[in-house]
Amino acid sequence: MRHNLEKVKTFAMQAVLAVVGAVIIFFASTATARALLQMGAPAPEFSLKDLDGKDVNPAQFSANKGVVVLFWATWSSNSPKALRKFEAFYRKYKERGIQVIGINADNQAISSGDLEKVKKLAQELDITFPLLLDKGLKTFHDFSIIALPSTIVISEGKISYELAGLPLVGTEDMFDFLLALAGDPPRKKPEPEYMPRHDAIADAGLARGFVKKKRYGTAYPLFRKAIEKDPRFILAYVELARLCETEGKNAEAEDVLKKALLAAPENVVAQSELGYLMTKAGRLKDAIDLLDKAAKVDSYPPSHYYLAYAFGVSGQLKEALNAFDQAVSLNPYEPEIYLLRAEVYEKNNMLKESSADYRKALELILKIKG
Amino acid sequence: MKTGERRYIRSQSSPGAAFALLVLILNFFLLTSFDAYAEQDVRGKAESLLKDATALFEEGSTDKAIGLAGEAVKADPGYSESYDRLGYMLLKAGKNDEAINAFEAALKINPQHRTSKTGKGLALLQKGDATGAEVVLKDALLLNPYPSMTHYALGLVYEKMNNYEQAVLQFKEGIRTFKSGKR
Numbered sequence: 001m002r003h004n005l006e007k008v009k010t011f012a013m014q015a016v017l018a019v020v021g022a023v024i025i026f027f028a029s030t031a032t033a034r035a036l037l038q039m040g041a042p043a044p045e046f047s048l049k050d051l052d053g054k055d056v057n058p059a060q061f062s063a064n065k066g067v068v069v070l071f072w073a074t075w076s077s078n079s080p081k082a083l084r085k086f087e088a089f090y091r092k093y094k095e096r097g098i099q100v101i102g103i104n105a106d107n108q109a110i111s112s113g114d115l116e117k118v119k120k121l122a123q124e125l126d127i128t129f130p131l132l133l134d135k136g137l138k139t140f141h142d143f144s145i146i147a148l149p150s151t152i153v154i155s156e157g158k159i160s161y162e163l164a165g166l167p168l169v170g171t172e173d174m175f176d177f178l179l180a181l182a183g184d185p186p187r188k189k190p191e192p193e194y195m196p197r198h199d200a201i202a203d204a205g206l207a208r209g210f211v212k213k214k215r216y217g218t219a220y221p222l223f224r225k226a227i228e229k230d231p232r233f234i235l236a237y238v239e240l241a242r243l244c245e246t247e248g249k250n251a252e253a254e255d256v257l258k259k260a261l262l263a264a265p266e267n268v269v270a271q272s273e274l275g276y277l278m279t280k281a282g283r284l285k286d287a288i289d290l291l292d293k294a295a296k297v298d299s300y301p302p303s304h305y306y307l308a309y310a311f312g313v314s315g316q317l318k319e320a321l322n323a324f325d326q327a328v329s330l331n332p333y334e335p336e337i338y339l340l341r342a343e344v345y346e347k348n349n350m351l352k353e354s355s356a357d358y359r360k361a362l363e364l365i366l367k368i369k370g
Numbered sequence: 371m372k373t374g375e376r377r378y379i380r381s382q383s384s385p386g387a388a389f390a391l392l393v394l395i396l397n398f399f400l401l402t403s404f405d406a407y408a409e410q411d412v413r414g415k416a417e418s419l420l421k422d423a424t425a426l427f428e429e430g431s432t433d434k435a436i437g438l439a440g441e442a443v444k445a446d447p448g449y450s451e452s453y454d455r456l457g458y459m460l461l462k463a464g465k466n467d468e469a470i471n472a473f474e475a476a477l478k479i480n481p482q483h484r485t486s487k488t489g490k491g492l493a494l495l496q497k498g499d500a501t502g503a504e505v506v507l508k509d510a511l512l513l514n515p516y517p518s519m520t521h522y523a524l525g526l527v528y529e530k531m532n533n534y535e536q537a538v539l540q541f542k543e544g545i546r547t548f549k550s551g552k553r
């Protein structure tokens with residue numbers, strides 16, 4: 001009894017200490033929507049400290065052909081593999097104009113323990129490129145990162161390549177892209193690269209600004225204009241669909257995503273977002289088929305937790321929880337994962353687990369750190 | 371006295387009276403300006419100390435932060451924000467009773483202080499008084515137009531009480547109010 005009381009008291013103490021250190025930073029709710037669809041967009045600026053406390057920013061390497069930004073964490077199982085691959089690449093290509101930067105995303109607040117882990121791993125892997133610390137995960141959010149590891153390539157100040165996770169095929173394609181950037185012949189013939197039209201990117205950017213200011217009426221026509229200018233610009237469709245969803249116009253959102261899939265049938269982002277809307281509309285079989293297809297490509301992590309949610313709603317709790325675990329291992333900072341899992345727990349009357357997940361989601365949304 | 375005489379007297383005494391009045395107004399103006407400047411100076415000093423204290427707190431130097439926040443309180447005892455921040459710093463240091471005193475001092479100056487009530491609730495929760503915390507936090511919700519954090523705190527209280535149904539409701543409400551812009 002006394003032991004239980006102590007446990008309860010310790011929990012309360014930890015929870016309170018967490019909230020005491022709370023820092024509320026507002027961030028765009030469309031971060032996930034932008035992920036993997038940012039090619040051609042200006043790269044967010046950042047300046048972070050390396051392990052020796054020196055400031056590093058990508059502008060220092062503006063003379064380079066490209067800057068590879070690798071987001072990683074010591075707890076992510078694929079991060080050491082990614083660090084090793086990029087170290088080998090960096091040693092070979094740094095003189096050929098390719099700079100690699102690693103940004104650690106171990107925690108929202110980096111403790112001395114985290115720092116020790118980062119230094120230890122860097123030493124073990126003999127990393128020679130700069131490793132930076134992302135205090136508060138601001139840069140992580142600015143780049144709309146949805147999985148760890150994740151890679152962004154910046155050339156001429158713009159995002160020229162992005163890859164979430166370390167999928168087999170996707171990683172090979174990315175290194176092919178980097179070889180071509182460095183001036184080497186790629187291992188296989190690259191597919192003609194699609195880059196959205198600049199004026200479409202500008203219109204979508206403006207629309208996004210209006211969404212942030214909640215001036216939705218002004219945002220709609222700008223997204224539509226972006227789509228009209230470049231019908232293959234999927235980001236504009238996805239963000240427009242998100243806006244419709246925000247305003248409760250789910251049927252309209254579905255139509256927008258269906259049009260996106262007509263323009264790019266294999267686009268996993270549009271597939272996943274449509275699958276999620278279909279789940280919410282109760283069309284579970286079709287949703288699971290579509291989400292399963294998207295999740296198998298393994299390049300868009302939300303497909304995993306949308307699929308998990310669809311499983312959960314359809315009563316397949318075990319499958320749902322496995323898929324949620326996979327999503328958490330890719331990106332534990334995504335509140336949406338915990339929100340959807342909480343909803344699944346709640347539907348199954350598992351209120352203790354549901355409460356813990358809603359709490360975690362709210363902590364991430366309010367940026368509560370210990 | 372006839373009306374004409376009265377008019378004469380008034381006009382006779384008018385330059386001296388006007389001068390006296392002018393001096394009075396000038397004095398009043400100078401004094402109130404001086405008071406306002408002094409007040410501004412005091413508030414500015416407190417704000418500056420508080421800014422430094424907050425930076426130290428965010429760096430993890432809680433004890434030093436508490437010292438500086440205490441100086442901010444001394445510099446301007448009428449500034450509720452200093453007591454409020456000091457309360458949160460004391461809370462982090464585990465000095466629950468002192469934290470409650472600081473939050474109560476902030477609420478005495480400004481009964482509508484939206485974070486002080488939440489802070490008091492958290493201090494009570496940390497002391498193990500979940501029932502007391504529930505009452506204070508419910509009251510804080512009435513005061514607070516930006517209630518996400520208060521819903522979060524109330525959710526913690528219900529989790530501690532093993533009332534998961536209520537905890538779920540509070541956390542969900544925190545998320546809903548954040549998303550609707552009532553942060």
